Amino acid sequence: MNGPTHTRRDPGTLGQADRPEQVDEVGQAPNALDAAGEASVDGEREDGGVPWRRLDNRLLLVQLKWIVPPVLSTGFYALITLGRLDREAYIRLGLLAGVFLLIMLWRLVELLTTRYRVAGDNLEVRTGLLGRRRRTVPCDRIRGVDLTADPFLRVFGLVTMKITTAQGGGEQGDTSLEALRRADAEELRQALLRRAGAAPGATDPDRVIARMDWAWLRYMPLNSWGVLAVLVVGASALRILDGFGIKPERILRAVLGFLGAAGLWESIVIGTLALLVVGSVTAVALAAEEWWGYRLERDESDNFAVHRGLLTTRSLSIDERRMRGIEVTEPLALRLGGGAHVAAVATGLQKSEGLEVSKMRTLSPGVPRARAHEIAAVVVGEHPSPTTAALRPHPRAALRRRHVRAGLTVLAPCAVLALLGLLLTPVLLHIAWISAAVLLPAGAVFAHSGYRALGHTLHGRHLLTRYGTFIRRTVALRRDSVIGWVIVQSPAQRRSGLATILVTTAACKGGAYPVRDVDLAEGLAFADEAVPGLLAPFVERG
Amino acid sequence: MQHTAPGRSAQYTATGEAPAASPAPGVPDGTGGAPTVLRLRPPAHRVDPRAVAWWTWQAVLVVLGVLACVAGLLAWLWRMLPLPVSAGAAALSVLLSVAYVTIAPRRRYRVHRWETTDEAVYTWSGWLWQISRIAPMSRIQTVDTARGPLQQMLGLATVVVTTASAAGPVRIHGLDHERAKEVAAHLAATTQATQAADGDAT
Numbered sequence A: 001m002n003g004p005t006h007t008r009r010d011p012g013t014l015g016q017a018d019r020p021e022q023v024d025e026v027g028q029a030p031n032a033l034d035a036a037g038e039a040s041v042d043g044e045r046e047d048g049g050v051p052w053r054r055l056d057n058r059l060l061l062v063q064l065k066w067i068v069p070p071v072l073s074t075g076f077y078a079l080i081t082l083g084r085l086d087r088e089a090y091i092r093l094g095l096l097a098g099v100f101l102l103i104m105l106w107r108l109v110e111l112l113t114t115r116y117r118v119a120g121d122n123l124e125v126r127t128g129l130l131g132r133r134r135r136t137v138p139c140d141r142i143r144g145v146d147l148t149a150d151p152f153l154r155v156f157g158l159v160t161m162k163i164t165t166a167q168g169g170g171e172q173g174d175t176s177l178e179a180l181r182r183a184d185a186e187e188l189r190q191a192l193l194r195r196a197g198a199a200p201g202a203t204d205p206d207r208v209i210a211r212m213d214w215a216w217l218r219y220m221p222l223n224s225w226g227v228l229a230v231l232v233v234g235a236s237a238l239r240i241l242d243g244f245g246i247k248p249e250r251i252l253r254a255v256l257g258f259l260g261a262a263g264l265w266e267s268i269v270i271g272t273l274a275l276l277v278v279g280s281v282t283a284v285a286l287a288a289e290e291w292w293g294y295r296l297e298r299d300e301s302d303n304f305a306v307h308r309g310l311l312t313t314r315s316l317s318i319d320e321r322r323m324r325g326i327e328v329t330e331p332l333a334l335r336l337g338g339g340a341h342v343a344a345v346a347t348g349l350q351k352s353e354g355l356e357v358s359k360m361r362t363l364s365p366g367v368p369r370a371r372a373h374e375i376a377a378v379v380v381g382e383h384p385s386p387t388t389a390a391l392r393p394h395p396r397a398a399l400r401r402r403h404v405r406a407g408l409t410v411l412a413p414c415a416v417l418a419l420l421g422l423l424l425t426p427v428l429l430h431i432a433w434i435s436a437a438v439l440l441p442a443g444a445v446f447a448h449s450g451y452r453a454l455g456h457t458l459h460g461r462h463l464l465t466r467y468g469t470f471i472r473r474t475v476a477l478r479r480d481s482v483i484g485w486v487i488v489q490s491p492a493q494r495r496s497g498l499a500t501i502l503v504t505t506a507a508c509k510g511g512a513y514p515v516r517d518v519d520l521a522e523g524l525a526f527a528d529e530a531v532p533g534l535l536a537p538f539v540e541r542g
Numbered sequence B: 001m002q003h004t005a006p007g008r009s010a011q012y013t014a015t016g017e018a019p020a021a022s023p024a025p026g027v028p029d030g031t032g033g034a035p036t037v038l039r040l041r042p043p044a045h046r047v048d049p050r051a052v053a054w055w056t057w058q059a060v061l062v063v064l065g066v067l068a069c070v071a072g073l074l075a076w077l078w079r080m081l082p083l084p085v086s087a088g089a090a091a092l093s094v095l096l097s098v099a100y101v102t103i104a105p106r107r108r109y110r111v112h113r114w115e116t117t118d119e120a121v122y123t124w125s126g127w128l129w130q131i132s133r134i135a136p137m138s139r140i141q142t143v144d145t146a147r148g149p150l151q152q153m154l155g156l157a158t159v160v161v162t163t164a165s166a167a168g169p170v171r172i173h174g175l176d177h178e179r180a181k182e183v184a185a186h187l188a189a190t191t192q193a194t195q196a197a198d199g200d201a202t
Helices: A011-018 A022-035 A059-080 A087-112 A151-155 A182-195 A213-220 A225-243 A248-259 A264-291 A332-336 A355-359 A369-380 A394-424 A426-454 A491-495 A521-530 B050-076 B084-113 B149-154 B178-195
Strands: A114-119 A124-128 A133-137 A140-151 A156-164 A174-182 A209-210 A296-298 A306-309 A313-318 A322-330 A339-346 A454-461 A462-467 A471-478 A482-489 A498-503 A512-519 A539-541 B038-042 B113-116 B120-126 B128-134 B139-147 B155-161 B168-177
Touching: A022 A209, A059 A174, A087 A133, A114 A182, A114 A512, A124 A174, A140 A182, A151 A156, A151 A248, A156 A182, A156 B155, A174 A182, A209 A369, A213 A264, A225 A248, A225 A264, A248 A264, A322 A332, A322 A369, A332 A339, A332 A471, A339 A355, A339 A369, A339 A471, A355 B050, A394 A426, A394 A498, A394 A512, A462 A512, A482 A491, A482 A521, A491 A498, A498 A521, A521 B038, B050 B084, B050 B155, B050 B168, B113 B178, B120 B168, B139 B178, B149 B155, B155 B178, B168 B178
Parallel strands: none
Antiparallel strands: A114 A124, A124 A133, A140 A156, A140 A313, A156 A174, A209 A296, A296 A306, A306 A313, A322 A339, A322 A471, A454 A462, A462 A471, A482 A498, A482 B128, A498 A512, A539 B038, B113 B120, B120 B128, B139 B155, B155 B168
16 A cells, blocks of 8 residues: 555546547537638637536525534533523524524525636636626636535535645636536546646556555544544534533533543642543544545646545646645654655645645655655655755754843743732742743753754755655755845844745745745855856855 | 665756857856856836835825824724723834835836846835746737826836736836837737747637
8 A cells, every 4th residue: 555656546437538528529610610711709609619508406405404413402402401491592492593594595596507618728717696706717827626525415425625826827816616526526627637738648647646554543543623622622622512502611610520530630630631631532543534535646637636525525737837846844842753745846836715824735645754745745756755865954043043032932931920020929930940841841842953953065956955844845946947036134143144935935825935034145045056147246256 | 765766967958958048248058167146136227216106105095094094093992901902002013114115216226127038027125025027029919008097197107928828927017108109119029020920828
């Protein structure tokens, strides 16, 4: 399972790709007529030959999902109160049901009136009963076509297609088509990506770059999302119950009593442990759901495609021509466990409504660090991966800066506490010195780790920068994708001859990757050499 | 550390990318012989002296807002704080405000500089944090001029140069309005010429 490459040919998919496309032929016909000197017609008529296509009618059934929340909450409440619903509860539940019914109706109208077609080189989508909206997306602006299916859609064999366009393609954001038949969606996706210019290259026998290895399960508890999810869900559940007149304290006490906690300290310790255990289990469950059936491959059109998901399946693809490099990401806990993620450095990922950019970029779950570099190597097509290149360390002054910053971060709140302690009560004074004694060494450790993360170098056609105390990122960015330099010096940096150099690029959500606290002269030499000629007219030597 | 590959070179050129493309004549390429120290040279032009007045007005507006907040806070905490504390806080905020209004604009004027060549836009800005930006002509997407009410009053304008990066545009603040228009027109023309061959790296 863990091998770097596996051949997997899906005869069905390939057959589909080979099949000449119906839409295409019809789309060409009117143009041929035009060429033959047929009387010119208006824009509407020009592509008139291409029929509009509807979404699948099973969406009617799918939309019944909106009834689930009110039904569930009614059932839940009835269960808790043992069926004794008072008038207030009826009003509450009635309102809830009403809101969800309205949402359902609105979505139904929206979806039933949606039509789409590929006409010429555009994808056209129109929606709406009263206020008609019509959107034309030029295929060459399409940067990615992603298919997702939540459990409701999957029951009916449907998927939702999300089409991402280039930045600046329109402020309304992405286009999405909900409830397409899977086969239709695959066909449309191939058609769109082919028109987007990705020539269906020679099929590589080694298309699969990585697939799920359940040994990676050991990295999955190593993130904070589990604990966070438990806290959020727990808090909102308590709030809702509170709304129905059930006191949160009673439940907490019942739970703690069930776990066998008696005193205050015992409750805190046992509660924390229980939270950690439940959080880790949740983290594993969430990650397993997210990465079930994970497969990273090059698809027929040479795009990088990630397939994953248990309940909600996702197929995300990134056009190879949009790739500008690769990033190996090591969040603190994962790094301590020896694991890392791989993320794409690509343009056109800046905005997306349904899915955060960070998730769209992620090419792998937490995997052993060496494996992450292997995947990175295959994706950028360079062995060994540029992300394993030896990096140049930054001056010791950068370490000093981190120590000072960590010290101030700890001492400032402690000083305030101590001041208040002097004025009010000695208890605060004790809290102040105890927390300073505990947090200062921790700060020093973080400062050191943050300093060790720093590094930069040039490696072939990539430039490399590594940074980050809590989330360490090793970024390999193609040198030809650099679109400028920003050199920032704070007063403290000026005194110690350091600078932070921002490598601006379109392939970054924040707009630039930083080379933090590098020696100014060395940073300038690095920038000058990374993009020959750009910086040279503006530097002096000597 | 995981990165301990052998052959760590003292020079970036170890990777085989020839730095020969570095054009600037008469400038050593920094990779051979004695180590040279690189510095950024200041861009050629200062901004218009009226920019000091513009920044001063801006600072005054900011300071008035901050002082109003401080005054509100002190009025609210009047009964709880001892008089010396309130008076000290008030005096300190007034002192800092006066310092900000008098020092920051002049310092900005000393720092802010700009230059455009046929290849790039080069600016210096900031006062405490000093920021140098370089954007190549070939990667410029739009060039605009912008004027707020204060700038209109003083006959100034800001040239805004955007690239495909989300890091924000390169701005040349506080140019004479006419000069700004010329600069923008020149930039737009040069950009068009250079981009015929090259894309904007989106």
